[in-house]
Amino acid sequence: MSDTVRTPLLLRACMEVLREADEPIQAKEVADRIAQRVSLTPHELAVINDTGMRRWINHLRWRTSKAASAGWLTKRDGLWSITPAGEAAMDTYDADQFVAEMERRYQEIRKHRKAAVKQLSGDERNIARALSAVEEGAWTSFTALASQANVPVKHVPHFLAQANPALPGSHRVLNEDGTLLPDRLLSATYRGGDMRRKLMSEGVEFDEDGHASPTQRLTADDLAERLAELGEDAEPTPSARAWLVRGSSVEGRDLVPGWQTGGYVSLAGTKLPTITPPVPRDELKAIVEDSYQHMSHAARVAKTAEYDAFLNRMRSGDYLLTTSQGKAFLGRITSDATFVQSDDQRSNLRRTATWFNADRPIPYPKLEDPLPARLASTADVVDLTEDIATIEQLLAKLHVEIEEPAPAPERPLAFREVDDDLANRLMIGRGWLSKQAEVLWDRHQLILYGPPGTGKTYLAQELAYHLAGDPSQVKLVQFHPSYTYEDFFEGFRPVQGKDGKLAFDLHRGPFRRLVDAAREHSSDPYFLIIDEINRANLAKVFGELYFLLEYRNRAISLLYSANDEDTFRLPKNVFIIGTMNTTDRSIALVDAAMRRRFAFVELHPAQSPTDVLLRTWLARLDAEGHLHHNKNAADLLDALNARIEDRDLAIGPSFLMRESIYRSEDGLNRVWESDILPLLAEHHYGSPPEILDRYRLDALHKAPANPRPDPQP
Structure with a gap:
């Protein structure tokens, strides 16, 4: 025991300190109070680096980050506090069980992060793996991250500037001295607002000169140790991605037959100068801005995104889908991108490809959901990676042997079964609860309505938490008369731009954030609870999303879409539970469109349950x-x-x-x-x-x- 950090004892003491506190407290105060009630061993008190960091404090910060990920405590603005879920966990588990359950929940979260990392390739995947070890309350340097990822340091800023939103933590990478890099590639525009403020909200401390605390820094060795502890010392197997590339009408000509005969896929790149792929996105953006000045700003943004996907993001082994004359063709990329001066200037950007079904096209109506909705986009290049399982099913039907197929979902989408424990806790019959779960599964949208005091909101939350199995998969919003589409889904918000000038950023609302998370974790159900749903102007709040509530297999263009590639659809694993107080507005006054899209369940004092x-x-x-x-x-x-x-x-x-x-x-x-x-x-x-x-x-x-x-x- 003398050479071991006693995790259960220290973590339990930490949670007890937080539960006894009347308000959130500073991390240092938490440590001081733990030291007063726990007799620390020489091994735990040992200084482990030149900053004076003691082993037990470093160990506790790492473990409490896991507890925060599990939803049992929060670290905001340097203050720690216990959550109701954390208090419930303390009452349910002893010290050893508490740590075991925390680890189980944390590994579930890590599993989702790993799935996102597997969608990357090469250096990007290695950087993302190393970055995933930097939890809240810590930071690392560009050189440490590059060293652990085994990539050149110059590759790290480019990746972080374009980091996938599904891979959080890019704001935790700083200069060697703990200062923010003033490079435009790593500005707040790319990395999510005021990075220093964001780090401070997670518990990272800064001195007066803007240097992050060295005691919270993770070296390359620290990153390696944490990844090994998480069981991620082995290189993850890369996964293929999938892309729609349009070629049926390129300046009036159908290029798809030529692709199949010549064994390639292409983009026109008519106005581009001679380039050598890959081209960093910022450089590519400048080239497009200069070469396509005759186009609108929105069109240039779309061009940049398409060229970036074709030149930089596609990899050999990725799947291809294209359409021509009402039929679909499937293939696979077999080379890096090249630039050629084609005779007709319609296919200057090329990748070699193998086409599987040139002689067996799939009629458009026979494509399986959700591909028809995804093909509604008018963009020339569309990322279809989230639908890769459907593409592989089509290839299987064509008897095409797939080498290194992308992993299938680990489990089918399903609700947790309603059990006697939930029924007993809610004092409602298990049969009634199971029936509502079945209705929600079938309809996807359900409204609990009735007079005040009938427990609508409480029931909605408890049912959603149980069916989901993880509180991170449940989001609650409350509607009110001034609530808008921009509050609910997405809209432009003022932010401080470069040189202190006012700029506008597209801000994601709670529903958009929930949908994005659900799309990344397709095997898990996600729930949006809308309290007092009838108090807002529903047509105004939902906007074009109203259509998708009824047609989950279709896609639409969004109000603030930057280009036609931004078609949007609601994943099948998103469920909505609304509550409606009938004293505010009778159910009879709800418009027909709303009634058609939701199942209604009444809770009334005069009837069961x-x-x-x-x-x-x-x-x-x-x-x-x-x-x-x-x-x-x-x-x-x-x-x-x-x-x-x-x-x-x-x-x-x-x-x-x-x-x-x-x-x-x-x-x-x-x-x-x-x-x-x-x-x-x-x-x-x-x-x-x-x-x-x-x-x-x-x-x-x-x-x-x-x-x-x-x-x-």
């Missing part, structure tokens, strides 16, 4: 010895709702499901006077004040509704 919820809860409270007063609360609520004539204005049981109500004799009266009667007064606005007398407790005590039998606890 809500009708016995309060009685079940009170029976449990009584069995635990906490029901001291107001034992007839359920009868009084039934009597109240019997006197409310408008069904949509009934009062749900959640108002009375607080233990404090039953600790004192006047607890029920307090909630009645402060919560329930004001709500009823609002419903009867303009009526004489005496109308509320029929709802007061003394009136209900005189004539309660017929009591229902108490359920068994």
